[in-house]
Amino acid sequence: MSIDGFDIARSLVCERFPRARAAWLGGSTVLGIATPTSDLDISVLLDGPPAPYRESLRHRGWPVELFVHTEEAMQYFLEKDRKTRRPATLRLIGHSLVLLDSDGTGEYLQQLYAAQLAAGPDPLTTEELLAARYGITDRLDDLAGCVDDDERLLIAADLWRATAELLLTGHARWTGTGKWLHRELATFDRDTGTEYAKALAHGVRAVARGNAEPIAETVTHVLNIFGGRLFDGFTAQGPV
Structure with missing residues (x-):
């Protein structure tokens, strides 16, 4: 992906979430399969309110999808990923670039979820x-x-x-x-x-x-x- 995209994503996190524990940039732009209409998929981990919520916006001309989590909310969506075998949250963090990591959580969760992605879902019953x-x-x-x-x-x-x-x-x-x-x-x-x-x-x-x-x-x-x-x-x- 372009350095501009990473820098713009990081600037948004720093401006909007100065107390974030971690943030990641995932999606098509990181995977190298972006189209002209692709947005920046940014996941953010907070200790509490205003999380959890999702927001669509534009930042410095870029379309952005924000996924703002608490630990509990993130676990909810990860369980949903595993149950449906559709790794939306797992992929957004496991296949990502770390934008911010204040306590080691960013790198730790990125590596953990990347390993879970590689392991695959549970087999069909x-x-x-x-x-x-x-x-x-x-x-x-x-x-x-x-x-x-x-x-x-x-x-x-x-x-x-x-x-x-x-x-x-x-x-x-x-x-x-x-x-x-x-x-x-x-x-x-x-x-x-x-x-x-x-x-x-x-x-x-x-x-x-x-x-x-x-x-x-x-x-x-x-x-x-x-x-x-x-x-x-x-x-x-x-x-x-």
Whole structure:
């Protein structure tokens, strides 16, 4: 990233949070994948109020997303990351540049969360895997029977998401939403020599042109990795 971005982020932290224990700059600008509309993702750790809160603003011409935490709030979001297997807070701090570190917390948490990111999420439970297989099978059936072009395209987009999530979580990898789901899958492909990200995106584009076969073929291949289609006999326990 540019030195200007780091300096601007640090100046914002010093001006707004003179008593901060630690602050980190994460996101696309640090990872080297920023676009012209990317913002500065800044996480800040305070001992108490006004934290916790989130704020969007502009600072010296840069769009900024501020994530202001207490220790308790940070732990809440980290537990949410682990439960959903979407490492938003883990990534923002684990893959970051330390902007401020008044007591050693900045470097310590950065290294701790980087190690947790590298270790990956918990593996899928048997119940989660069965539910994922059933959900994707159901969407495949919807795709095959759909006669409305708009509905077919939306089903394909949902299949892209569900299949990408199964591939990643089924291999004990982190997942994400939107562009981050695609980025996680592309990283998985680079690590494994596969091309699922490209195949699934191509499948959605093919559906837009009226051809559902490519995405159905790719999704079926992924299902077969984890036991195949599932409908008959599937059950799910309701809430107690």
